[in-house]
Amino acid sequence: MDDSKRAIGLLDSGVGGLTVAREIFNLLPGEDIIYYGDTLHLPYGPKKLSEVRSYVKEIITYLKEEKKVKAVVIACNTGSSAALDYVKEKFDIPIFGMIDSAAKKAVKISKNEKIAVIGTEGTIKSQAYQDAIRAESQEAEIFAKACPAFVELVEKGKFSGPEVETTAYSYLESIIKAKADVLILGCTHFPYLMPVLAKVMGKDVSLVNPAQETALEFRKELNMSNLLNKDFVQGKHKFIVSDKSRISKSFLEHGRRFLKLDNLKFEEENIFLALKNRGGNLNNA
Known part of the structure; x- marks a missing residue:
């Protein structure tokens, strides 16, 4: 099979990465x-970054060996910060993460060089965004905040409402006081909350969605590598999870509408159980 005709693999810790998938669907409709x-x-x-790295490695192995994908996007900021450099050395297919392109965009559009980034505990503690921003500008003042409750809200299908607004004000108060003029949504779950986050931050603050920046960079790299599928045929999309019972009905209802995917359905394939049955170990898989 022509490599350009193979599928693209995306992975995330849950449903948050579908915000990245949506951007890729729009930019690369034939894939x-x-x-x-x-x-x-x-x-x-x-979770420990070493633990996340083992999960990411196992999923990429599955996508490459079982699904024969031509490239992988780690559509997860924590996964990118924990594993991107590691897996790029382990696999012979192009692998992309979420962080560098968003950091470049933030530095480019900031007017006062005060840049904030919100994400999971793992992403913020890894310093991945902070390092990427500093690589673009040594003068930038960086404000980083872990916002774990946002992930829980999105997974439950809560994208707006009093609970979301109260949580957002609580998390973002210090960033507002610091007068940051750019906010990086450093978790793929956070774009679901973008209207609320924009309201809380105010009209003078620009929000950077890494999903959009990653999709643009990904298309460019596929084209340069001659891996872009140039057939004018609508691509097929398949959604797999390791545990279907953990997807809330509320997310399916609101997520379908947000993502404009009326036919969003998940299949379950617990590749980790298969590994366990083979006597394998995630740490040396």
């Missing part, structure tokens, strides 16, 4: 997409 959400191990944020 087949296989999405794997590791709902079994959700959330990745509080």
Whole structure:
């Protein structure tokens, strides 16, 4: 098979990465997409980075060996910060993360060089965004905040309402006082909350959605690598999770509408159980 005709693999800790999938659907409508959400191990944020790295490695192995994908997007900021450099050395297919392109965008559009980033505990503690921003500008003042409750709200299908607004004000108060003029949504779950976050931050603050920046960079790299599928045929999309029971009905209802995916359905494939049955170990898989 022509490599350009193979599917693209996306992975995330749950349903948050579907915000990245949506951007890729829009930019690359002819590409087949296989999405794997590791709902079994959700959330990745509080876990050790070494643990997250092992999950990411196992999922990419599955996508490459079983699904024969031509490239992988780690559509998860925690997964990108924990594993991107590691897995790029382990696999012979292009693998992309979420962080660098968003950091570049933030530095480019900031007027006062005060940049804030919100994410999971793992992403913020990893310093991945902070390092990427500093690589673009040594003068930038960075404000980083872990916002784990946002992930829980999105997974439950709560994208707006009093609970979301109260949580947002609580998390973002210090960033507002610091007068940051750019806010990076450093978790793929957070774009679901963008209207609320924009309201809380105010009209003078620009929100950077890494999903959009990653999709643009991904299309560019596929084209340069001659992996872009140039057939004018609508691509096929498949959604797989490791534990279907952990997807809330509320998310399916609101998520379908947000993502404009009326036919959003998940299949379950617990690749980690298969590994366990083979006597394998995630740490040396």
